[in-house]
Amino acid sequence: MGWNAFFAEHFAPYAEQGYSVGRITLEHKRVYRLQSEYGELLGEVTGKLRYEATGREDYPAVGDWVVISPRAEEKKATIHALLPRKSKFSRKVAGSTVEEQIVATNVDTVFLVNALNNDFNLRRMERYLILAWESGATPVIVLSKADLCDDLDARLNEVESVAIGVPVHVVSAEQGEGLEQLSPYLGVGKTIALLGSSGVGKSTLINKLSGVEMQRVSGVREGDDRGRHTTTHRELFLLPSGGLMIDTPGMRELQLWEADEGFRGTFDDIESMAEDCRFHDCQHLREPGCAIQAALADGSLDQARYDSYRKLQRELAHLARKEDARLQAAEKDKWKKISMGQRQKKKKV
Numbered sequence: 504m505g506w507n508a509f510f511a512e513h514f515a516p517y518a519e520q521g522y523s524v525g526r527i528t529l530e531h532k533r534v535y536r537l538q539s540e541y542g543e544l545l546g547e548v549t550g551k552l553r554y555e556a557t558g559r560e561d562y563p564a565v566g567d568w569v570v571i572s573p574r575a576e577e578k579k580a581t582i583h584a585l586l587p588r589k590s591k592f593s594r595k596v597a598g599s600t601v602e603e604q605i606v607a608t609n610v611d612t613v614f615l616v617n618a619l620n621n622d623f624n625l626r627r628m629e630r631y632l633i634l635a636w637e638s639g640a641t642p643v644i645v646l647s648k649a650d651l652c653d654d655l656d657a658r659l660n661e662v663e664s665v666a667i668g669v670p671v672h673v674v675s676a677e678q679g680e681g682l683e684q685l686s687p688y689l690g691v692g693k694t695i696a697l698l699g700s701s702g703v704g705k706s707t708l709i710n711k712l713s714g715v716e717m718q719r720v721s722g723v724r725e726g727d728d729r730g731r732h733t734t735t736h737r738e739l740f741l742l743p744s745g746g747l748m749i750d751t752p753g754m755r756e757l758q759l760w761e762a763d764e765g766f767r768g769t770f771d772d773i774e775s776m777a778e779d780c781r782f783h784d785c786q787h788l789r790e791p792g793c794a795i796q797a798a799l800a801d802g803s804l805d806q807a808r809y810d811s812y813r814k815l816q817r818e819l820a821h822l823a824r825k826e827d828a829r830l831q832a833a834e835k836d837k838w839k840k841i842s843m844g845q846r847q848k849k850k851k852v
């Protein structure tokens with residue numbers, strides 16, 4: 504299931520106390536399905552964990568290793584704690600609420616899936632890249648539906664200009680082409696997450712990689728009475744290769760979550776260009792000696808990419824301001840809880 508020395512080290516003190524461990528494979532309204540040495544169990548977090556949680560981050564997510572006490576006969580478990588995460592892929596919840604949504608954790612490689620038909624969108628790819636770099640997992644771009652594309656070279660050039668240094672693989676899941684390029688990422692104990700908008704072919708790809716109908720592909724989904732045919736939950740499952748795959752629901756609205764490093768990683772070309780501006784605090788507007796303006800003028804920096812850089816930068820700054828306000832409120836709340844708890848204790852005495 505992807506267990507390794509990192510998790511073993513952090514689990515050791517719990518093992519001494521007789522706890523077991525499991526990995527979250529599915530999350531549904533704060534009930535978790537997990538795999539353990541006792542097989543598949545349904546887990547719920549302890550009241551203590553809930554009480555001490557200050558935000559989404561403190562609750563389990565798909566991919567997490569959790570410390571449990573199993574009740575094997577009932578197929579249930581109590582979740583006491585989370586082991587530290589090696590990587591964490593987050594986005595902002597949809598809508599206007601400023602809240603983190605953890606898409607997947609402990610992921611080694613993220614496949615950023617983009618279809619080579621009308622869905623192809625470089626700006627969206629930049630968003631995915633920011634989140635991927637920020638997560639701590641390694642991004643890999645998978646261009647799907649190659650059979651629907653008649654200008655592959657042009658597309659590849661465009662991708663390479665926004666995804667500098669990121670491996671790019673072209674596949675057609677439906678025709679079973681190019682899939683062997685993905686096997687190096689799917690080795691025993693490796694965790695892969697798939698990200699991409701609805702309809703880019705993620706389920707088709709998963710079916711091909713798993714050799715069986717693991718995830719229902721659009722159009723043949725059972726028990727969906729709303730007539731919508733999309734992946735609706737996140738789930739981790741084992742591939743025949745020994746790799747672990749996390750599928751994610753379609754992400755039409757992919758809102759960024761905090762991403763300093765992810766942003767720098769994605770726009771490394773622009774950030775290092777800006778270091779050549781004459782003024783350290785250059786706004787790249789009308790300052791003399793501005794390297795960005797010069798690069799835009801001579802075409803070495805694409806205007807659309809620069810616009811996207813500015814837009815995403817503003818979006819992240821806006822998010823950071825809102826998140827600061829939320830954290831301050833949460834901190835206040837926590838102290839209120841603590842001082843109330845102390846007052847109650849005093850009363851009891």
Ligand SMILES: Nc1nc2c(ncn2[C@@H]2O[C@H](COP(=O)(O)OP(=O)(O)OP(=O)(O)O)[C@@H](O)[C@H]2O)c(=O)[nH]1
Nearest residue numbers: 648675676677701702703704705706707721733734
């Ligand atoms: N032409 C072509 N069509 C494909 C290919 N892969 C998938 N499709 C089709 O694209 C549609 C969407 O595929 P899915 O695999 O359900 O897409 P998805 O990304 O899982 O979508 P969600 O579940 O909504 O996130 C289906 O009709 C597939 O048959 C491909 O390589 N070539």
Ligand SMILES: [Zn+2]
Nearest residue numbers: 780785787793
């Ligand atoms: Zn400048």
